Amino acid sequence: MKLRTxxxxxxxxxxxxxxxxxxxxVSQSPVAYVLMGxxxxxxxxVFFTFIRCPHCSRHLDRAGMNSEIEYCPFCGESLKDRDE
Ligand SMILES: [Zn+2]
Structure with missing residues (x-):
């Protein structure tokens, strides 16, 4: 899975x-609680498995959720998808 996806x-x-x-x-519905879980x-x-640098594979944490981040804070490689 790509970082953007x-x-x-x-x-x-x-x-x-x-x-x-x-x-x-609102509804106290057990189904809604299960869906929330x-x-x-x-x-x-998905956060811990796929929010990673495609180069060094380190987990990017909350910084990885910011689409403005361009470079990996660990290895300095570009995080932009090549087809973007
Ligand atoms: Zn990296």
Whole structure:
């Protein structure tokens, strides 16, 4: 998975978790709580697995979620996708 794709997935999962969390609070539906948990789990898995430098493979942490970041803070290589 590309860094840019991974960012989109993480943001989407975060939004899905917040949304299902709100639905869970309002409706008290166990299904909504389960969906919130699944979205949070998926978000964390994608965050820790795919938010990485494509060159040195180090986890970029929250800095990697910022699409303005151009260079890896560890190895200094460009983080821009080649086809961008
Ligand atoms: Zn790197």
């Amino acid at each position: 991974a960012r989109i997935v993480v943001w989407s999962m975060m939004a899905a978790a917040v949304l299902s969390g709100l639905i869970a609070l 699944l979205a949070l789990a998926a978000e964390l898995i």
